[in-house]
Amino acid sequence: MSDKELAIAINLAGKQRMLTQKMSKEALLIFIGIDVEENAKFLKKSALLFDKTLKGLIDGDKTLNLVKSNSKEIENKLKEVQKLWTPFYKKIEDVASFNNLSDKTFKYIDKNNIPLLKKMNEAVTLYTKLGNKGSSKLKMANDINLAGKQRMLTQKIAKDLLLYQANINPKKALESLNSSVKLFDKTLNGLYNGDKDLKLVGTKLPKIVKQLDIVKENWQSVKPLIFKAIEDKQNQKLTKEVISKLDKTKYEMNKAVELYTKSLNRQKQILKLNALISGFMTKKDNAKHLINLAGKQRMLTQRVAKLAIECKLSLLPNSCNDLEKYISLYDKTLNGFINGDTTLKLSAIKSNKAKEQIKKIQKIWAPFKDAALKLKKSKGKDKKALKLILKTNEALLKESDKLVSILEKQNAKSVSYIEKAQLKIVNIAGRERMLTQKMTKEYLEYLKLNNKQAKKKMKKSILLFESSLDGLINGSKDLSLPKVTNKNIKEQLIKVSKLWKKIIAIYNKNSINTKELVLLLKVNPILLKEMDKGVKIIESSTDY
Amino acid sequence: MKLIKQTLILSSIALLCTFASAEQKKEYKVKITENLSYIDADVLGEPVRIDRIQDTKHRLQNSYTKTSRPCPPFCVQPFEPIKGIETYGELEVLDFLKNEVSNNTGVLVDARLPKWYKEGTIPGAINLPFSILNPKTSKEYINKVLPILGAQKKGDKWDFTNAQKLVVFDNGPWCQQGVRAMEHLLELGYPKDKIKYYRGGMQYWQILGLTVLNSK
Numbered sequence: 001m002s003d004k005e006l007a008i009a010i011n012l013a014g015k016q017r018m019l020t021q022k023m024s025k026e027a028l029l030i031f032i033g034i035d036v037e038e039n040a041k042f043l044k045k046s047a048l049l050f051d052k053t054l055k056g057l058i059d060g061d062k063t064l065n066l067v068k069s070n071s072k073e074i075e076n077k078l079k080e081v082q083k084l085w086t087p088f089y090k091k092i093e094d095v096a097s098f099n100n101l102s103d104k105t106f107k108y109i110d111k112n113n114i115p116l117l118k119k120m121n122e123a124v125t126l127y128t129k130l131g132n133k134g135s136s137k138l139k140m141a142n143d144i145n146l147a148g149k150q151r152m153l154t155q156k157i158a159k160d161l162l163l164y165q166a167n168i169n170p171k172k173a174l175e176s177l178n179s180s181v182k183l184f185d186k187t188l189n190g191l192y193n194g195d196k197d198l199k200l201v202g203t204k205l206p207k208i209v210k211q212l213d214i215v216k217e218n219w220q221s222v223k224p225l226i227f228k229a230i231e232d233k234q235n236q237k238l239t240k241e242v243i244s245k246l247d248k249t250k251y252e253m254n255k256a257v258e259l260y261t262k263s264l265n266r267q268k269q270i271l272k273l274n275a276l277i278s279g280f281m282t283k284k285d286n287a288k289h290l291i292n293l294a295g296k297q298r299m300l301t302q303r304v305a306k307l308a309i310e311c312k313l314s315l316l317p318n319s320c321n322d323l324e325k326y327i328s329l330y331d332k333t334l335n336g337f338i339n340g341d342t343t344l345k346l347s348a349i350k351s352n353k354a355k356e357q358i359k360k361i362q363k364i365w366a367p368f369k370d371a372a373l374k375l376k377k378s379k380g381k382d383k384k385a386l387k388l389i390l391k392t393n394e395a396l397l398k399e400s401d402k403l404v405s406i407l408e409k410q411n412a413k414s415v416s417y418i419e420k421a422q423l424k425i426v427n428i429a430g431r432e433r434m435l436t437q438k439m440t441k442e443y444l445e446y447l448k449l450n451n452k453q454a455k456k457k458m459k460k461s462i463l464l465f466e467s468s469l470d471g472l473i474n475g476s477k478d479l480s481l482p483k484v485t486n487k488n489i490k491e492q493l494i495k496v497s498k499l500w501k502k503i504i505a506i507y508n509k510n511s512i513n514t515k516e517l518v519l520l521l522k523v524n525p526i527l528l529k530e531m532d533k534g535v536k537i538i539e540s541s542t543d544y
Numbered sequence: 545m546k547l548i549k550q551t552l553i554l555s556s557i558a559l560l561c562t563f564a565s566a567e568q569k570k571e572y573k574v575k576i577t578e579n580l581s582y583i584d585a586d587v588l589g590e591p592v593r594i595d596r597i598q599d600t601k602h603r604l605q606n607s608y609t610k611t612s613r614p615c616p617p618f619c620v621q622p623f624e625p626i627k628g629i630e631t632y633g634e635l636e637v638l639d640f641l642k643n644e645v646s647n648n649t650g651v652l653v654d655a656r657l658p659k660w661y662k663e664g665t666i667p668g669a670i671n672l673p674f675s676i677l678n679p680k681t682s683k684e685y686i687n688k689v690l691p692i693l694g695a696q697k698k699g700d701k702w703d704f705t706n707a708q709k710l711v712v713f714d715n716g717p718w719c720q721q722g723v724r725a726m727e728h729l730l731e732l733g734y735p736k737d738k739i740k741y742y743r744g745g746m747q748y749w750q751i752l753g754l755t756v757l758n759s760k
Contacts, residue, residue, distance in 0.1 A: 002691060002696070003691075003692070004694070138589075139588060139589030139590070140589050201589075203589070204590070204591050205584075205586055205589070205590075205591050206584045206591060207584075207646070262646065262647065262648050263586050263589055264589075265648050266586060266645075266648060267588050267589055269648075269651075269670070270588060270670055272692050273670055273672060273689070273692055276676070276685060276688055276689060276692075277658060277671060277672070277673060277676060280675075280682070280685050281658055281673075284675075416657075416674065416675045416678075416724070417724075418657065418721065419657075419675075482614050485607065485610065486607070540659070541659075542657075542659045542660045542663055543607045
């Protein structure tokens with residue numbers, strides 16, 4: 001059942017409630033002798049409509065745009081309605097064709113119209129539950145139901161008035177009438193302003209308020225007449241006027257119900273689309289998150305290598321412990337790629353190409369990890385371990401970088417042009433993270449491990465870092481980067497730039513004292529952190 | 545003396561009533577048209593008034609003041625980027641909200657990615673990012689989105705007889721998102737006469753000081 005079909009079913013099922021009372025009212029008008037021929041026609045029409053609609057709800061009916069419900073619960077409930085309706089219909093047909101206008105007939109109608117109403121109401125409740133499934137956020141969901149009931153109440157009040165006038169259980173009829181009038185009043189007020197008892201939220205939607213004003217006007221004009229008609233039982237003219245005004249009130253209330261229905265249907269549409277879009281974007285975000293973590297793995301290869309040297313040199317107290325910390329993080333993430341990891345919000349990678357690349361990474365990683373742990377255990381004294389780390393970290397970086405490329409290519413199909421533009425910026429900013437570690441590692445290799453090649457590499461890394469940072473801030477034709485105008489991104493990149501300026505002079509020196517080295521090593525992780533922050537801001541911003 | 549006192553009292557009451565009713569009726573210095581000061585949109589069951597900023601000195605401070613985004617990809621769109629799809633202005637959009645959207649026969653579509661939508665959109669607009677409509681990459685979602693717009697799947701094809709009319713917009717005449725959305729819709733078979741394009745988008749909407757809904 002589509003949303004539209006369900007909305008039609010709910011509306012028509014709601015109207016069935018009103019028809020149970022309308023038929024009873026029309027039958028009683030015949031009993032009392034008011035416009036007998038006309039009301040017989042109305043009664044026949046109402047009964048036919050109830051019957052056709054009920055059959056349509058049960059089996060479907062193209063002419064009424066009704067589709068059979070798949071719900072077994074609804075099907076069974078409608079069959080219960082059918083069971084009550086069949087004998088009731090017989091009596092109504094008798095009245096409409098003037099076959100049996102005995103007191104007994106009308107007492108039967110009096111006795112059985114309410115159980116039929118209640119059973120039909122149960123069916124409406126089931127349809128409504130189906131319609132509001134998964135939509136606890138629907139505003140006015142109950143308001144529409146009670147607005148629908150107001151239609152039924154106008155007919156019930158008319159019916160009870162006629163029962164009273166016809167002297168059929170007059171005490172009960174009067175009690176029921178008074179109760180219905182009170183309920184109509186309370187509900188109408190609640191539709192405007194909300195009502196806790198009736199679980200009404202009220203509305204300020206101008207179109208609905210305007211229509212409720214019309215209902216109110218009609219209601220306020222008929223209410224005093226109802227009580228006048230109770231006093232003046234024999235005044236058929238007055239009774240006719242009351243019935244006519246109640247019908248008008250029903251008509252206007254129906255218009256309000258249509259407006260409520262439209263508003264509710266709009267809400268349902270938005271909520272459904274929002275849920276779909278949320279799922280769609282989560283899928284995309286998961287892909288982005290995966291690429292981000294793969295990017296961070298690149299950075300970690302250099303960070304670990306840098307920490308390995310720091311650990312050996314005992315430059316800072318926590319370097320050896322940090323070494324173990326970041327080895328664990330790299331390891332955890334790598335395993336997360338293979339098996340999934342809820343703490344990292346990772347699902348296992350399915351792509352065969354990516355899996356093959358991870359195998360290559362694992363081959364280099366296993367001895368690398370081993371060496372790093374040995375170095376940590378030996379508090380930096382294991383020379384063999386350090387040698388292996390320095391020998392293989394760039395190969396590990398290269399393979400980690402390849403994994404990023406594979407994941408990016410796979411994601412490229414579902415990436416829109418606007419996301420591509422942003423991805424390019426994010427990639428470069430992400431690479432800056434890795435470079436903060438790489439250049440420092442290279443500097444330490446040059447300064448403290450006598451690796452002259454490392455100086456050349458360091459200069460290259462610094463040049464790339466500086467030109468990329470400048471490009472991110474001021475724009476760059478070579479890197480196809482626009483100039484940043486987003487205030488938050490600009491502020492963050494300038495912060496990184498200022499930090500960088502604090503330590504760039506140190507990198508340019510051929511030899512430095514311990515104080516300068518310690519400063520460099522202390523600022524370096526802060527530089528990384530701020531660059532990472534920059535990446536996050538860029539990712540979450542709409543405009544660069 | 546008594547008569548003068550009575551007249552004074554009556555005049556004061558009349559004056560008070562004038563002030564009271566003037567307070568209730570907002571005075572619009574800046575209307576939308578000579579005869580239109582506002583419309584009311586229904587946003588998830590709550591009324592949101594769409595009118596114009598009344599401060600005649602107000603200026604935009606956000607990124608919609610940018611004049612020159614890089615092209616490509618942010619190139620100036622033709623007035624009618626897809627032949628046969630009518631271009632709308634603000635008044636047509638307001639009319640659409642008042643009529644078709646109100647009657648559920650139309651949907652105002654914000655075709656931008658969600659983070660743009662959350663920063664601010666036209667009240668009454670539904671977010672349907674252009675990328676979710678891409679038939680090459682989003683089949684799974686398209687099969688769920690189109691029925692919500694009233695389309696029905698009949699075998700392999702879509703029946704758009706009961707589909708809603710769409711007015712699609714994005715950031716403005718330099719943004720591609722709306723055009724991409726319309727291209728995808730046409731690829732899926734959505735009838736051209738059921739799609740309209742609000743070319744001005746959020747930039748023009750905001751330049752005119754019209755109400756923006758921020759859901760952040």
